[in-house]
Every structure is written in structure tokens, then in C-alpha cells.
Amino acid sequence: MKKIAILGITSAIALEVARLYAKNGASLLIAGRDEQKLSLLKKDLTVFGASDVSSYAIDFAYLENHTSFVEWLWSQGELDCVLIAYGILGNQEDCEKKCELALEVLHVNFISVVSLLHRISQKMITQKSGNIAVISSVAGDRGRQSNFYYGASKGALNIFLQGLRNKLHPHGISVLTIKPGFVDTPMTAHLKKGFLFAASASVAKGIYRAIEKRKDQVYLPVFWGFIMFVIRIVPEKIFKKLKL
Numbered sequence: 002m003k004k005i006a007i008l009g010i011t012s013a014i015a016l017e018v019a020r021l022y023a024k025n026g027a028s029l030l031i032a033g034r035d036e037q038k039l040s041l042l043k044k045d046l047t048v049f050g051a052s053d054v055s056s057y058a059i060d061f062a063y064l065e066n067h068t069s070f071v072e073w074l075w076s077q078g079e080l081d082c083v084l085i086a087y088g089i090l091g092n093q094e095d096c097e098k099k100c101e102l103a104l105e106v107l108h109v110n111f112i113s114v115v116s117l118l119h120r121i122s123q124k125m126i127t128q129k130s131g132n133i134a135v136i137s138s139v140a141g142d143r144g145r146q147s148n149f150y151y152g153a154s155k156g157a158l159n160i161f162l163q164g165l166r167n168k169l170h171p172h173g174i175s176v177l178t179i180k181p182g183f184v185d186t187p188m189t190a191h192l193k194k195g196f197l198f199a200a201s202a203s204v205a206k207g208i209y210r211a212i213e214k215r216k217d218q219v220y221l222p223v224f225w226g227f228i229m230f231v232i233r234i235v236p237e238k239i240f241k242k243l244k245l
């Protein structure tokens with residue numbers, strides 16, 4: 002029986018991944034900042050077939066709570082996988098007007114994740130096994146005027162995860178960088194939906210498969226790998242003139 006921790010379980014994508022593990026009888030440790038939602042999700046995941054669900058209420062923006070949270074995770078026994086799913090999109094225009102909002106995006110999406118992974122990777126090195134999966138974004142592949150605070154937070158995360166993967170590989174621990182494109186979730190509720198939008202359930206299937214195959218990186222849906230390849234190779238001289 003697998004033991005999986007999901008940080009940011011109230012995310013629409015994370016919940017779908019959790020349900021896939023629940024269907025396979027996994028034991029789940031779920032964390033999020035809303036206690037009421039956590040108790041509902043515990044019931045939901047039990048109905049889906051999880052052998053056991055434990056929850057922990059935490060706002061990950063408060064770094065001072067990370068040590069006790071990670072101690073709680075490992076007090077439940079050794080973990081097969083930790084999925085970090087939480088994040089905020091922020092609003093680019095508001096971030097440009099108010100520095101505190103810009104820094105909040107970087108703090109939640111990057112600094113707080115690094116703080117958790119610092120502690121989690123030490124625990125995994127001690128147990129000599131494990132799988133770390135983190136939801137980043139295609140937005141981290143190239144800075145664009147429409148969302149470069151969010152993009153920078155995910156881009157920094159991608160670099161951190163590359164280094165961590167390199168560090169943890171000899172210890173038998175895999176690190177997966179998940180790069181979804183547009184996904185129809187509460188985070189993108191305000192955006193007009195087009196053909197590039199994917200459903201959270203189908204992205205979750207891709208995440209589940211990538212974790213089980215111990216992949217290093219995955220674009221979801223996979224065609225985003227091609228789109229981002231093209232976007233990355235456009236010369237900066239041209240790219241800086243585009244309205245993206």
C-alpha cells in the first residue's frame with residue numbers, strides 16, 4: 002500500500018490526483034489551509050477507496066510552521082511520494098502597482114516550496130527512497146509581459162527542482178517537475194476558455210502516470226512541450242516586441 006502526501010489538496014488538480022491514488026487503495030496524508038474543506042475531502046477520498054486519510058491544516062505561506070508540519074508527515078511512517086500542488090496566480094497588473102503583491106507570488110510559489118523541500122528532502126535521504134513531485138507551470142519557461150511575476154516564481158522553482166533532482170538521484174529519490182499549460186480550475190475561472198484549456202481530471206492522469214514512471218519532467222497535456230519549445234527558441238530581439 003502506497004503512502005502519499007498531497008500538499009495543497011484543495012487544488013482542483015491535486016484533488017483529482019488524490020482520487021486516482023485513493024482508487025488504488027493508497028494511504029493519504031492531505032494538507033491545506035481550510036479545515037472545513039479538509040474534513041469534506043477526507044470523506045470524499047475515503048469514498049473513492051483510500052485505505053486511510055489523515056489531514057493537517059496549514060497555511061504554507063507561514064514558513065515557521067513548516068518544521069512541525071514535516072515532522073507530522075514522517076510521524077505517520079515512511080512516505081512513497083510527496084506532491085506539492087498549492088500555488089497562487091496573482092494578478093500581473095496589481096503586482097506591477099504594489100510590490101508586496103508581487104513578492105507574495107514569489108513567496109508562496111517559490112520561497113515556501115523551497116522551505117518545505119529543504120526539510121522533505123532531508124527526510125527522504127534518511128529513508129533512502131521516495132518520490133517528490135511539484136506542480137510548476139509552462140509559464141516558468143519564458144518570461145512574458147502578461148504574467149512575469151508568476152512566471153518568475155515558477156521558473157525559479159524549475160531551476161531549484163533541477164538541482165534537487167541532481168542532488169537526490171544518487172540517494173534513489175526522484176524529483177518530478179510538472180508543467181501544465183492552461184487548466185480549467187478555480188485559478189483560471191476568470192479567463193476566457195479556449196481550445197488550449199485542459200480538464201483537471203485529464204491533467205491529473207498525466208501527473209499520476211509521470212509519478213509512477215518516476216519521470217524527471219512532464220508537460221501536460223504533452224503538446225505543451227512542443228509549444229514551449231517553439232516559444233523558447235524565438236530570438237529575444239523578436240520576442241521582446243511581441244504582446245504575449
Ligand SMILES: NC(=O)c1ccc[n+]([C@@H]2O[C@H](COP(=O)([O-])OP(=O)(O)OC[C@H]3O[C@@H](n4cnc5c(N)ncnc54)[C@H](OP(=O)(O)O)[C@@H]3O)[C@@H](O)[C@H]2O)c1
Pocket residue numbers: 009010011012013014015033034035059060061062063086087088089090109136137138139180181182183184185186187188189
Ligand atoms: N490552472 C492552471 O491553468 C494552471 C496551469 C499551470 C500550473 N498550475 C499550477 O497548478 C497548481 C494547482 O492549481 P489549480 O489550477 O489546481 O488551482 P486551484 O484549484 O485554485 O488551487 C490552488 C490551491 O492552492 C492553495 N493555496 C494557495 N496558497 C496557499 C497557501 N498559502 N497555503 C496553502 N494552500 C494554498 C489554494 O488553497 P485554498 O483552497 O485554501 O484557497 C488552492 O487549493 C498551482 O501550483 C498552479 O500554479 C495551474
